[in-house]
Amino acid sequence: MSASVCSNDILSSSAYRMAIARALHGILEEPVAFEDRFALDLLEPETRMALLHNPFPFNDPKARSMRAGVVGRTLMAESAMLHALRSNRVRQVVLLGAGLDTFSLRYSHAMPDAQFYEVDRAGMLAFKAEKAARTAEPVAANVHCVDFDFESALLLPALTSQGFDVTQAATFSWLGVTPYLDEETVWQSLEDIASLPEGTSVTFDYRVYAELLDPIEQMISRFTAKLFADMGEPWISAFEPSALLARLHCMGFRELDHLGYADLNERYFPRRKDGFQIAGGGFNYVTATK
Template sequence: MNTITSDPIADPIACPSPSALRVAMARALHQLLDRPLVLEDPFALGMLGPETAAALMLDPDAYNDVPARSLRAGIVARSKFAEDRLLRAVASGCRQYAVVGAGLDTWALRSAQSLPAVDVYELDQPAMQAWKHRRYADNAWMPPARLRWLPADLREASIMDALAHGGANLSARMAVSILGVLVYLDHAVVERAIHALGALPIGSVLALDYRLDEQCLAPVERTMMQFTAQIMAAGGEPWQSSSTPDRMKALLATAGFDVEEDLGPAELNARYLARRRDGLQIAGGGFRYLSACKVR
C-alpha cells in the first residue's frame, strides 16, 4: 500500500506545497474510510483537484496502511482540537479567526452558514493561494463573504503585518491557528512569529502544534520521526525546528500567553479517538498540540 507520507498523487498543475496536499488528502480519506467521523468535511475531496479526488475515491484503501492511518488520525484530531478552541472563543464573543499556513483548510466554507459573523483570514504563500483559488473555481464555490486571503511568507513577513494589511481589527480579540507550520520554519523564525503575536489584545487565543525534541522521545519514536523527516526533506520541505513543552511555554510567556493545554498523542487519542472499532489512533509521540490564551 501507499502511505500519504510519500509523494502525493500528481495533479496536472502541481500543488506548490506537497505537505498541504498531503494534509488535504488525509482529511479527504477520513471522509471515505473512517466512521464515526472526527471531523466532518464535505469540501475535503473537492479541495484536492479532480484527478487526485477521483484516484482516492477509486481506491481509498491504497492509502490506508498503518503509517497513513496514524498520520490521518493526527491531522483530523489536531484540526478538531484547534476548531474546538475556536468555537469556545466565538462563544465568548471573539469574531476574528486567523488561519496561519492555511493550505487547503476548509473551515471558512464549512462555517459560512452557521457562523456568518466571524471574519476569517487565511495566511499563506501566494502560489498556494492561487492553487486554492483554482479549486474554488473548479467546484464553483463562492468564497464566503467574510473570508480574506492574505499573502504571507512567515520567513519574510510578520503575521501581524499581514493581518493589518488585510483589514483585521488588531484591537479586537482574535483566535489564531498555526497547524503544520512551525516545524517547517527555523528556530529564529518561530521565535519571531510567536513574539509578533504578543501584539494581540488580551483574551486572544492560539492553537498550534510543534515537533518534540528528539531527546524527549523513546528510541522507537525517535526512529519513526527521523524516517518521516527524511521523507519530508526529500520532498523539498525539510523539518527545521522542534521544542520541548517547557521551552514552548517560556516562548509563549514572553508574548503574554499562558498555556492552557499542551497535549501529546495519548491525550488526543483519549479525547477524540477513544473506543473506535476501526482502531484509528495516533501512533508515536513526535508532535504536541497546544492551546494558549493572551493574558497580559
C-alpha cells in the same frame, strides 16, 4: 510559494498531502471523527476519483497514524476557534499556513459578523480560490486572502493590510507550519500574536527534541522527517516542551492546553476498534489563550 508556482508544485506539497488525509478520513474511517463536506472538492479531479475508486493503498498503519495526527490536530484547533467565536468576544479568525483547510468555507457564511483571514503564499491561495469557486457554496465576502511568507515579512502588517484589527482579539490556527521555520521565526510570530488583546488564542503543533522521545517515537520521527525532506520540505525546528510552555506563559498566555499524541488519542479517538490512533512521531499540540 510565489504566485508563479505551478499546480504541480502544489500537488506534491505537504499541504496537498494533508488535504488528501482529511478527505481519506471521511472515506476510510467509521465512525468519522471530523466531518468535512468540502474535503474532496478542493482536490484535483484525478486525485479525487482515485481516492474514491480505491482508497485502501492509503490505509497501511503508517498512513493511518499520520492521518489520525492530521485529524486530531484539526479537531483541537477547530474546537478552540469555535469556542472563541461562540464566546462573542472574538470576531477575527486567522488560519496561518491555511493550505487547503476548509474551516472558512464551512463557517464563514453562518458567521457573517466574523472576519476570516487565510494566510499562505500566493500560489497556494490562488490554487485554493480556483477550487473553492467550483464548490456548491461560493466563498463568502468575509474571507480574506493574505499573501505571506514567514521568512521575509512580518505577520501583523501583512494581516492589517487586509483589514485585520490589532485592537481586537483574534483566534489563530497554525498547523503543520512550525517544523519548517527556524526557532527565531516561530518565537517572533508567537510574540506578535501575544501582543493582541485579551481573549486572543492560538493553536499550533511543534516538534519535540528527538533526544526526549522514546526509541519507537524516534524511529517514527526519522521516517516521517525523511519523507518530507524527500519532498523538498525539510523539518528545521524543534522545542523542549517545558521551556516552550514557560516562554508562552511569560508572553502573557494565561491558559495553556498542552497535549502529547497519547492525550490527543484519548480526547478524540477513545475506544476505537478500527486502529485509528496516532502511533507517535514526536509532535505535541498547544492551545494558548491570553
